[in-house]
Every structure is written in structure tokens, then in C-alpha cells.
Amino acid sequence: MTDLNELSLAEARDGLKAKTFSAREIAQAHIAALEKARVLNAYLLETPDRALTMADASDAKIAKGDAGPLEGLPLGIKDLFCTEGVVTTAGSRILETFEPHYESAVSANLWRDGAVMLGKLNLDEFAMGSSNETSAYGDVISPWRRQENGVLSDAKIVPGGSSGGSAAAVAAHLCLGATATDTGGSIRQPAAFTGTVGIKPTYGRVSRWGTVAFASSLDQAGPIARTVRDCAILLGSMAGPDARDTTCVDLPVPDFEDAVSRGVKGLTIGIPKEYRVEGMPAEIQKLWDDGAAWLKDAGATIREISLPHTKLALPAYYIVAPAEASSNLARYDGVRYGLRVPGKDIAAMYENTRAAGFGREVKRRIMIGTYVLSAGYYDAYYVRAQKIRTLIKRDFEEAYAAGVDAILTPATPSAAFGIGEKASADPVEMYLNDVFTVTVNMAGLPGIAVPAGLDGQGLPLGLQLIGRPFDEETLFATAEVIERAAGRTVLPKAWW
Amino acid sequence: MTAPVNPKKLIKGAEHDWEVVIGMEIHAQVTSRSKLFSGASTEFGAEPNDHVSLVDAAMPGMLPVINEECVAQAVRTGLGLKARINHRSVFDRKNYFYPDLPQGYQISQYKDPIVGEGEVVVDLLDGESITVGIERLHLEQDAGKSLHDQNPTQSFVDLNRSGVALMEIVSQPDLRSSEEARAYMTKLRTILRYLGTCDGDMEKGSLRADVNVSVRRPGQPLGTRCEIKNVNSIRFIGQAIESEARRQIAIIEDGGTISQETRLYDPAKGETRSMRSKEEAHDYRYFPDPDLLPLEFDQAYVDALAEGLPELPDAKKARFVADFGLSAYDANVLVAERASADYYEAVARGRDGKAAANWVINELFGRLNKEGIGIDATPVSADQLGRIIDLIGEGVISGKIAKDLFEIVWTEGGDPRAVVEARGMKQVTDTGAIEAAVDDIIAKNHDKVQQAKEKPTLLGWFVGQTMKATGGKANPAAVNALLKSKLGIE
Numbered sequence: 001m002t003d004l005n006e007l008s009l010a011e012a013r014d015g016l017k018a019k020t021f022s023a024r025e026i027a028q029a030h031i032a033a034l035e036k037a038r039v040l041n042a043y044l045l046e047t048p049d050r051a052l053t054m055a056d057a058s059d060a061k062i063a064k065g066d067a068g069p070l071e072g073l074p075l076g077i078k079d080l081f082c083t084e085g086v087v088t089t090a091g092s093r094i095l096e097t098f099e100p101h102y103e104s105a106v107s108a109n110l111w112r113d114g115a116v117m118l119g120k121l122n123l124d125e126f127a128m129g130s131s132n133e134t135s136a137y138g139d140v141i142s143p144w145r146r147q148e149n150g151v152l153s154d155a156k157i158v159p160g161g162s163s164g165g166s167a168a169a170v171a172a173h174l175c176l177g178a179t180a181t182d183t184g185g186s187i188r189q190p191a192a193f194t195g196t197v198g199i200k201p202t203y204g205r206v207s208r209w210g211t212v213a214f215a216s217s218l219d220q221a222g223p224i225a226r227t228v229r230d231c232a233i234l235l236g237s238m239a240g241p242d243a244r245d246t247t248c249v250d251l252p253v254p255d256f257e258d259a260v261s262r263g264v265k266g267l268t269i270g271i272p273k274e275y276r277v278e279g280m281p282a283e284i285q286k287l288w289d290d291g292a293a294w295l296k297d298a299g300a301t302i303r304e305i306s307l308p309h310t311k312l313a314l315p316a317y318y319i320v321a322p323a324e325a326s327s328n329l330a331r332y333d334g335v336r337y338g339l340r341v342p343g344k345d346i347a348a349m350y351e352n353t354r355a356a357g358f359g360r361e362v363k364r365r366i367m368i369g370t371y372v373l374s375a376g377y378y379d380a381y382y383v384r385a386q387k388i389r390t391l392i393k394r395d396f397e398e399a400y401a402a403g404v405d406a407i408l409t410p411a412t413p414s415a416a417f418g419i420g421e422k423a424s425a426d427p428v429e430m431y432l433n434d435v436f437t438v439t440v441n442m443a444g445l446p447g448i449a450v451p452a453g454l455d456g457q458g459l460p461l462g463l464q465l466i467g468r469p470f471d472e473e474t475l476f477a478t479a480e481v482i483e484r485a486a487g488r489t490v491l492p493k494a495w496w
Numbered sequence: 497m498t499a500p501v502n503p504k505k506l507i508k509g510a511e512h513d514w515e516v517v518i519g520m521e522i523h524a525q526v527t528s529r530s531k532l533f534s535g536a537s538t539e540f541g542a543e544p545n546d547h548v549s550l551v552d553a554a555m556p557g558m559l560p561v562i563n564e565e566c567v568a569q570a571v572r573t574g575l576g577l578k579a580r581i582n583h584r585s586v587f588d589r590k591n592y593f594y595p596d597l598p599q600g601y602q603i604s605q606y607k608d609p610i611v612g613e614g615e616v617v618v619d620l621l622d623g624e625s626i627t628v629g630i631e632r633l634h635l636e637q638d639a640g641k642s643l644h645d646q647n648p649t650q651s652f653v654d655l656n657r658s659g660v661a662l663m664e665i666v667s668q669p670d671l672r673s674s675e676e677a678r679a680y681m682t683k684l685r686t687i688l689r690y691l692g693t694c695d696g697d698m699e700k701g702s703l704r705a706d707v708n709v710s711v712r713r714p715g716q717p718l719g720t721r722c723e724i725k726n727v728n729s730i731r732f733i734g735q736a737i738e739s740e741a742r743r744q745i746a747i748i749e750d751g752g753t754i755s756q757e758t759r760l761y762d763p764a765k766g767e768t769r770s771m772r773s774k775e776e777a778h779d780y781r782y783f784p785d786p787d788l789l790p791l792e793f794d795q796a797y798v799d800a801l802a803e804g805l806p807e808l809p810d811a812k813k814a815r816f817v818a819d820f821g822l823s824a825y826d827a828n829v830l831v832a833e834r835a836s837a838d839y840y841e842a843v844a845r846g847r848d849g850k851a852a853a854n855w856v857i858n859e860l861f862g863r864l865n866k867e868g869i870g871i872d873a874t875p876v877s878a879d880q881l882g883r884i885i886d887l888i889g890e891g892v893i894s895g896k897i898a899k900d901l902f903e904i905v906w907t908e909g910g911d912p913r914a915v916v917e918a919r920g921m922k923q924v925t926d927t928g929a930i931e932a933a934v935d936d937i938i939a940k941n942h943d944k945v946q947q948a949k950e951k952p953t954l955l956g957w958f959v960g961q962t963m964k965a966t967g968g969k970a971n972p973a974a975v976n977a978l979l980k981s982k983l984g985i986e
Contacts, residue, residue: 082557095556102550104557210557217786245559246789324786327589330600331554335653346651350593373591373781382783 004029009073009176009230016062016072023062023072023116027055030074030118034174039496040141042159042169044079045087046119054116061114070237071114076175078166079120080127081107081221082210086117090212091125091135091162094332094339094357104210105245106179106221106238113237118175122165125359126329127186127214130433132164133423134361140164142194142416143172143491147458152495156419157459160190160412160433166224167194171491177225177234181211183218184317185412185437188449191224192411192462195451195489197231197479198224202470203444204249206235207242215324216247218317218441227488228450228480232256235472251470259473260480265299267478270404274310275436277413283455284410291408291452291463294485295478305404307395310439312388317438318431319372319385325362326369332357364427393443400468406478409436411449411462436464446472450479451489460489501714505673509745514711516741517718518677519669520733522684523662524694525638525702526569532637532661533560533603540700544643544654552659554598559787562587566661567791569693570610570635571801573663576691576808577630579614581798585634587788591781595653596640604664606782609634610791616667617810618683619828620675628680629668638662663694669708669718674737678730681705682832685730686809690834704728709740711748719744720754724761724768736761740768812837820849829857835871836861842878847885855885859902876906883912892916894923897968924969927978933965934958934978945983952985 004026007015015021031048051074058072082088082100089095103111111117124134132140142159145152159168163180167190170178180187182200191198199222206221213219223234236257241250271292276285292302334340334353341352358366372381399407413435422430440447446469449462463482467475506513531538534551551558574581586608589601611633619625640658644651665684671677685703688694696703705728710721722744724736739761744754758777759768807815809831816827816837830840830853839860844852860881864874884901887893893901893916904915916922924930937958938945948954955976962975979985 088556090556098556100555100557102555208557209559212556213787215786244561246561246787323783327591327601327781327783330591330593331556331598333593333595333600335595336553336598337555346595347593370781373783375779375781378781378783 003033003173005033005173005176007176008227009225009233010227012073012176013070013233016058017067019062023055023058024052026072027051027074027116027118030175033172034118037172037174037494037496040143040168040172040174041138042122042140042165042172042174043076043119044089044091044122044137044165047086047117050086051116051118054111058114058116068112068114069233070110072116073114073176074116074118075110075234076118076121076166076169076178077107078123078163078179078181080123080181080212081179082212083107083117083120086120088120088212089137090127091123091137092357092359092362093136094353095212096136096339098338100210102210105207105242106211108210109237109240110179110234115237121163121169121178124162124164124186125362126212126325127162127181127183127219128325128361128365129161130185130189130430131158131417131419131422132161132190133158133419134161134359135164136359139419140168141419142168143494143496144194144416144459145495157416158193158419160193160416162186163190163198163224167191167196167198170194170196170224170226172494172496177223177230179221179238180224181214181219181221182437182441183214183220183321184441185434187222187224188411188437188447188462188464189433191449192451192464193416193460195460195462195491196224196226197228197448197450197483198222199231199235199448199472199475200440200446201235201239201472202446202467203441204247205239205251205446205470205472207240207245207248209242209244209248213328215321216328217324218321220441228448228476228483229257229260231448232260232476249470254473256472256476259476262473262477263298264295264478264481267300267405267474268403269295269300269302269478270305270399270407271302272305272307272310272399272407272409274307275409277435280410281414284413284461287452287461287463288408288410290486291482294482295408297485298481300478303404305399305402305407307392307399307439309388309391309395313392313439313442314431314435316385316388316392317434317442318368319381320389320442322365322369323373323382324369326366326373329358329362329366361427389442392439396443396445396466405468406474407466409464409466411436411464415455415457415459415461440466445469446475448472448475448479450482452482452486454489502672505676506714507711507741507745509749511749512713514741514745515672515714516674516737517669517710517712517721518671518737519708519721520667520671520677520680521706521708522665522667522681523704523706524573524665524688524696526566526635526661526663527693527695528563528565528569528661530563531659532563532566532635534659536659538660542656544652544656546656548655548658552598552655554600560603560785562788562791563661566635567610567793568801569661570633570663571798572691572805573665573688573693574611574614574633575798575802575805576687576693577611577614577616577633577665579630579633580612582608582610582612583793583795583798584608585610585791587635587785587791588782589785592778594639595651596642596655596658598640598655598658602637602639603785603788604636605634608790616680616683616687618676618679619824620679623824626670626676628670631666631668633663633665636662636664674734674741677707677737678734681730681733683809686832690806690808692806698729701728705733707733707736709737709744710754711741711744719748720756722754722756722768723758725758725771727761732761732763735763735766736768739766743768806834809837816840816849820844820853822849822853826853826857829861833871839871839874839878843882843885847882848889851885851888852882855881859899863906875909876902880905880912887912887916891971892922894968894972896963897921897923900968920969922969923971924966927974930962930966930970930974931978933962933970934975934982937961937965938982948983948985955979955983955985958983
């Protein structure tokens with residue numbers, strides 16, 4: 001029999017329901033896996049005692065026939081979600097000892113439905129990064145490794161970011177699924193890099209209450225899991241109206257799992273020509289073509305479309321996101337909570353605290369954001385970036401109005417790279433990782449990354465599907481077709 | 497700004513006459529049970545940090561949610577200022593670091609405020625009135641308070657006020673003297689209190705003003721202005737303007753120039769001092785708050801709020817003048833507080849409006865002032881005062897006795913008519929009794945009787961003696977008539 005931690009979330013759910021195994025057993029299997037996988041640095045904090053307590057409570061509920069939709073399913077929580085009584089760092093020194101007195105809306109929804117918490121997952125500091133190398137608590141190592149002539153390389157590979165801990169943990173069977181957040185691609189890019197599935201729902205589908213903010217108008221939480229169905233199940237629990245977040249919409253949550261097997265017959269899938277970027281590796285292009293062919297075979301119509309303002313998205317994103325971040329991170333000032341480094345006066349205390357508490361990338365973005373909002377630069381940068389944002393949104397609206405149901409693109413311009421390969425280079429090099437994903441955040445649309453194959457070195461590659469606002473269902477249906485056609489990417493045997 | 501220059505309002509410098517130009521930004525705390533973006537209480541006087549929610553303390557991941565009552569209060573205020581209500585407004589972040597500002601930004605409204613242009617009619621002491629333009633009104637969060645006196649080496653922060661809703665009401669630079677500025681502030685306070693949108697309590701900081709002052713030679717373009725921050729009494733507003741205007745005039749007449757800056761008024765020294773120059777001014781990096789959607793409502797919402805508004809002071813004043821025959825001055829005094837106006841109306845209803853106004857303004861207000869208490873705490877109810885006035889009208893007591901009666905009712909209470917009966921305060925109209933008293937006085941004062949024939953004003957002395965002899969109860973008209981005939985004065 002497969003180890004319990006290697007089941008899909010749906011399989012585990014069904015096994016618990018059938019009482020094939022207990023919640024305690026599946027929790028224990030994960031706790032054991034976690035202990036063996038510490039070299040991956042996916043978890044910042046393991047909470048085995050809490051996991052077992054929650055699992056026992058789940059077993060009691062299952063026995064009473066009172067099980068919730070996620071009863072007894074062990075999950076990992078990205079350390080950007082505040083968890084009551086459990087230290088929440090956002091991957092930053094400045095929150096090293098911060099213990100919230102409240103539970104984020106997303107995690108509270110999961111616990112309400114019976115899920116079990118295994119611990120807090122590593123991430124890029126304040127979710128700023130594309131490789132999980134900006135975490136103050138060390139890099140996350142991907143469970144994947146390159147293969148050269150059938151031999152596994154020793155070189156460490158990044159899991160992507162910012163939800164690198166989430167993606168690595170899911171890929172390495174260190175949880176059945178994980179929460180993640182996506183501001184410019186932070187769910188979809190690491191999912192693509194690790195052969196997992198990740199969906200960023202429509203902006204407003206999931207409450208942001210209690211999730212540490214990076215860029216408020218772009219941030220959206222979603223799940224990373226090993227299958228499309230697992231993501232659908234998890235999103236169904238995470239989503240929902242919340243009066244505490246004004247930007248969260250008051251819409252009922254559809255039965256996402258029901259949409260998974262709907263198929264693509266009759267759907268029109270757009271292929272945006274602007275995503276065929278210069279220097280795109282041939283294997284990415286081939287993957288994209290394969291994806292289109294699979295969908296066509298399954299009954300969809302493929303249509304080339306134009307999203308003319310695509311190339312402006314990345315520069316505009318790197319104005320809007322840092323601008324909001326520079327303001328959102330002002331609260332970490334050493335006055336009320338978190339790190340405080342004394343100084344001779346209040347200004348010195350601020351400077352010392354923030355100098356010691358924030359890492360390089362966070363500082364860089366605070367400075368960029370402060371600059372673009374400054375008097376004399378605001379109109380030239382921030383206002384123009386917002387105009388571009390409107391144009392990008394309109395591009396998508398026009399495509400959807402013309403009958404496109406979903407848009408297929410590569411998830412990333414390349415497979416995962418090695419640790420350190422890009423971290424010391426020009427930061428723009430790193431930012432280019434988000435080129436296919438940021439448009440979706442700028443337009444507030446749902447996007448899903450689904451594994452579609454391996455590159456020549458045996459590393460996973462993903463495709464992205466972009467949907468209409470609040471039509472995650474079509475994304476699940478379409479992604480499942482790709483998932484089925486591509487065959488599940490199989491993680492090489494554990495090397496850790 | 498095109499209003500003709502009133503020479504009486506000019507300030508005399510060493511060389512020239514100067515016109516002072518004033519605009520005010522008034523911060524009025526919104527009357528609401530909870531804060532602008534959180535459910536924490538706004539109650540005054542709690543222990544430090546008793547009224548602080550996770551949002552007010554800017555904990556990670558916390559989000560603001562607009563308090564609809566504060567929005568309604570801002571719209572009501574806009575209507576009271578006859579201002580344009582903007583159906584769409586936007587909350588912006590004003591970014592700066594300060595220990596009493598937990599978020600590192602204040603949520604305010606910058607480019608798109610909830611209320612646009614309006615006006616306030618202000619009556620001045622000389623009976624004139626001016627119209628002051630309102631540029632805008634916007635909603636914003638108050639900051640917390642730094643406490644520097646709790647520990648020798650550290651400052652503490654009290655966040656009870658952090659996030660409380662303020663309305664910033666910005667006037668046009670339409671004010672031309674400290675008197676006008678004080679009258680404007682007073683009138684605005686009256687309007688806010690009528691509306692119930694701000695309690696106007698300046699001692700608690702519910703209402704405070706930033707005053708922009710510049711001077712110019714009449715007819716010249718506007719001078720450079722200085723902003724006097726956070727003035728918290730109407731008296732200090734007047735003093736700050738006077739001192740600042742004279743400071744600026746002295747500098748210019750000495751050949752200097754005014755540099756734009758923020759200043760503070762020191763009431764102890766009676767002068768303003770520099771706080772920060774224009775170069776030191778913050779760059780607030782305003783941008784729309786991405787946590788909040790634009791604030792939108794329709795005209796039906798505004799109409800419903802308009803329907804619920806009380807009668808405002810200007811309308812009430814006009815009605816008092818028209819219906820009760822009051823002078824504009826008396827009407828102004830009576831409508832200054834809604835409670836006073838209500839009291840007056842209760843007294844005046846079915847009675848002589850002018851007599852009622854005299855009693856309320858002179859006797860009641862005089863006595864309240866003497867005791868330092870407000871109309872809400874008056875021991876003499878409108879009903880009691882009305883009955884006293886009725887007794888005069890019926891000729892049961894004289895005006896003089898009525899004042900004694902008022903005093904008794906003030907200190908001891910009771911039904912005025914019963915008090916008059918019990919204490920035998922009824923006016924004596926029996927001519928026989930009065931005549932006896934008059935005859936007695938004439939008999940005892942032969943010398944004065946002789947003098948009175950030459951000097952008729954001595955009549956007053958005889959009246960006084962007669963009243964004294966009758967314990968003040970004699971009908972003054974009857975006394976007068978009798979004395980005149982007996983003394984032979986015409």
C-alpha cells in the first residue's frame with residue numbers, strides 16, 4: 001500500500017470516510033515524513049502536537065458521522081497566514097517572534113471544515129521573490145533534481161516563489177495540500193516548478209483578512225495541491241464572503257469539485273500571440289502546442305487571440321506592487337510588535353529596526369515603492385501604471401467578449417533554475433519569471449498552473465489557464481483535461 | 497476674495513494699513529459609537545488603550561471596514577453646509593511615520609472628498625453678516641496620542657483615539673479678521689451641534705482648527721501664508737490670528753519676506769512659533785487605499801438623510817424673527833444652541849414672544865452664566881418660566897416681584913402660582929391701601945414734597961418709598977397715578 005502521505009487529498013478524504021485509516025494515522029505518516037525532509041527547509045515551524053490533537057478531534061467527528069468536508073486532512077500553511085497562538089513570521093526577521101491573537105479567514109475556514117495543521121511553510125520574505133531565496137530563514141530546496149544521462153544531479157534547485165515552501169512540501173508529500181498566496185505569480189510559478197497544481201482565484205473570491213499584506217490590490221490566496229481535483233476541493237473551503245474584507249465579494253462559492261470532470265467540449269480556448277516571447281525555449285513552445293492539441297482533441301476550439309498590452313504588464317506590476325508594499329510594510333516600525341532595535345531617538349529606532357528586520361529584496365521594493373509614490377514622480381509612474389492596468393484588463397475583457405472561455409499560456413518562461421543561479425544577478429532577471437503570470441493579477445482574473453510535462457533535464461514544466469472573472473470552474477475543467485492528457489508528473493524517488 | 501475691503505477691519509501697521517486673509521481647516525470629531533474603520537468604541541475618558549481593536553493597532557493582515565454611520569454623519573454635515581454631496585468619493589493613504597500612527601499611514605480623502613463646495617452664513621456683532629465659502633469636507637482617521645510624562649526615559653502611546661472618525665472642513669480664504677474667524681468657528685460649531693454630527697466639545701479636542709493666515713495691502717494679491725496648527729479654543733483662534741498677523745506685518749514693513757511654514761500658537765506667551773518650514777514638509781505619498789473600494793451611494797440615500805435633518809439655526813432664526821417678532825440680535829442669541837432655542841420656543845408658545853425672549857435672555861441666561869451651568873441643567877423649566885410670565889400678564893404680580901419669584905423658583909422649585917399664593921406676593925391693586933401708604937410718606941416728608949414741585953424727577957423717590965412700604969406688591973401704575981395727583985406733578 002502507498003504511504004498515507006502519498007495519497008491525493010481526494011483519496012485520503014475517501015479513505016478516512018470509509019474508515020480505511022484514521023486521521024491520526026495519516027497525521028502521523030506526515031509528521032514522520034516531515035522529520036525526514038528537514039533538509040528541504042519547507043517548514044519553518046512544525047506543529048506535530050497540534051496536528052495530533054486536531055486529528056484526534058477529527059477521528060471523533062468521523063466516528064459520530066459529523067465530519068466536515070476536509071475532516072482529518074493534514075495541510076501545510078504558508079507562513080503569511082496568521083495563525084492564532086502560532087508564530088507567524090512572513091519569512092521575515094521583523095516578525096520573528098510575532099504570535100497573532102487571531103486566525104486568518106483562510107485558515108479558519110479550513111479548520112472549520114475539519115482540516116489538520118501540520119505547520120507553517122517557508123516563503124520568500126513578505127512573499128517578495130520568485131525562488132524562495134529571500135526568506136530570512138533560509139532557502140527552500142526543491143525535491144526535484146536535474147537528471148543528466150539518467151543520473152540525478154546534486155545541484156540544488158529552487159522550488160520557485162514566493163510560495164516555495166508550499167510547493168516543495170506538496171511535491172515532496174509533506175502535506176496533502178497547502179495554502180499559498182499569489183501577488184504576481186507566487187502560486188502558479190512554484191506550482192509549475194514543482195510539478196504541482198496551483199490556482200490563484202479571482203481577486204475577491206478569497207478573504208484577505210488575517211493574511212499578511214504584500215500588495216493589497218493584487219494579493220489573493222489559493223491552494224497548491226498534487227491534483228486539479230485536490231485544488232478544487234481546497235479552494236471550495238478557502239473561498240467565501242467575508243464582511244471583514246471590503247474587497248471580498250459577496251458571492252456564493254460554487255461546487256468546484258463538481259466542475260473538475262466537466263470536460264472542455266464546446267469551449268473556446270484562446271492562445272495569445274503576445275505570450276510567444278523572444279528567446280522562448282523550444283521545449284516551452286512545444287509544451288504549449290501540446291496543451292493546445294490536447295484540448296482540441298478533447299473537443300475545445302483553439303483560437304489565436306491578441307492581448308496587445310501584455311508586454312507592459314511586468315513593468316507596470318513592478319510599480320504598483322512595490323508602491324502598495326511600501327505603504328503596507330510601514331506598520332513594521334518596532335513600536336507595537338515584532339523586532340525592535342533601540343536607537344537614540346524615535347527616528348533612529350525606526351531606522352535600526354527596519355534595517356535589521358528587512359532583507360535586501362524587501363528593502364529594494366520599499367525603496368522602489370516610495371520612489372514611485374513621491375511628489376513629482378507619482379504621475380509619471382504610479383498613475384501611468386494604473387492606466388496600463390486598465391488597458392490590460394480591457395485586453396482580457398475584449399477576448400472574453402469575443403467568445404473565448406479560457407486562455408492557455410505557458411506558466412513560466414523556463415523550468416526551475418539552480419539555487420544561487422539568479423539570486424545574485426540583476427533583479428530584473430528574477431522578475432522576468434513572472435512575465436506570464438503578472439497580467440492575471442493586474443486584471444484580477446483567476447489563473448491555474450497545471451503540470452504538463454518535463455524538460456530535457458527532467459524538471460517539471462507547467463501550463464497556465466486564465467479564466468473569466470469568478471469562473472474558476474472552467475479552469476478546473478480545462479486543467480483536468482491537460483492533467484489527464486499529460487499524465488501525472490512523477491517525482492523522482494526521495495533523495496533526502 | 498472679490499468682497500470689498502472693509503476699512504474697519506484693516507490692521508494698522510507702522511506705515512500702512514493691512515488686510516488679513518484667513519482660511520481655516522477645522523477637524524471635527526464625528527459623533528459615532530465606533531471608529532471610522534473598526535468596531536472599537538469612541539467613548540471619551542477610558543483608560544489608555546482600552547478602546548483599541550486589531551485594526552486600530554495595525555496588526556498584520558488587518559483590514560479597514562467603513563463605518564456607515566460616519567458616512568451618514570458626513571453627508572448630514574455636508575447638507576447642513578449647503579454643500580455638494582459627492583456620490584462617489586475615494587479613501588487615500590497619507591503616508592508618514594509617527595509612533596501614534598500605527599499603520600504608518602492615515603486613511604483620509606485627498607482628491608475625491610465626500611463633500612464638495614458649500615457655504616456658511618456668519619452673523620457678526622455689528623449686525624452684519626458674511627458668507628464663508630466651504631471648499632470641501634472629507635473623512636479621515638484621527639491619530640493616537642503620545643504620552644511623554646509617564647516615564648523618565650520612554651514615551652508611551654495611547655491608541656484610544658487612533659482611528660476615530662474626523663471630518664476635516666476646509667473653508668475658502670474668505671475671512672478678514674480675527675472676529676470673523678471666531679464668529680465662523682462659533683457658527684460652524686452651532687451647525688454641527690444642531691446636526692448632532694459633532695459634539696463641538698473643544699476641551700475634549702472634538703473640534704480643533706488649523707488656521708491659515710496671510711496679510712496684504714488692500715487690493716494686492718494674496719501674501720504668503722503661514723498655517724497655525726491645532727488651535728483648540730475659539731478665544732485662542734482670535735489671539736493666534738492677531739499675533740500672527742502683526743508678526744507678518746512687522747516683518748514685511750521691516751523689508752523682510754514671509755516664508756511659508758507651519759507654526760504653533762503658545763497661549764502662555766500669546767505668540768506663534770515656527771514648527772517646520774516648507775522645506776521640512778512631509779511628502780505624504782498619497783495614493784488610493786487598495787484595501788477600500790471607492791465609497792458610492794445614490795441620491796435617494798442623500799434624500800433620506802436630508803429628510804431626517806433638524807431645522808438649522810439660520811432657518812430657526814428667520815422663523816423666530818417672523819413668528820415671534822424678535823430682533824435679529826435676540827434671535828441669534830436664542831438659536832446659538834439648539835437646547836436654548838427649544839427652551840425659548842416652549843416658553844414663547846402662546847405667549848408674548850418678545851417678553852419671553854427678554855426673560856430667557858436676560859434673567860435665565862444671566863443666571864445660568866453666573867452659575868456657570870448650561871441650559872440643560874437649568875433648575876427653572878420652560879413651563880415654570882412660562883407661568884411666571886403668565887402671572888405678570890394677568891397683573892397678579894409686578895415685573896419686580898416676578899424677579900423675586902424667579903429667584904424662589906430657581907432655588908426652591910415649585911409651581912409659581914402656588915408660590916405667589918403661599919407667600920402673599922400678589923400685587924396690591926386696592927387703591928385704598930396704596931393711598932394710605934402714599935399719604936403716610938407725604939406726611940413724613942414735607943421737605944421732599946416741596947422740592948418735588950420744582951423737580952418732578954423726585955417722583956421716582958416717592959415711588960420707591962411707596963413700593964418699599966407695600967413690600968413691592970403695589971401696582972406700579974396705580975402708585976404712579978396717585979403720587980402724581982397728590983404731589984401735583986403733571
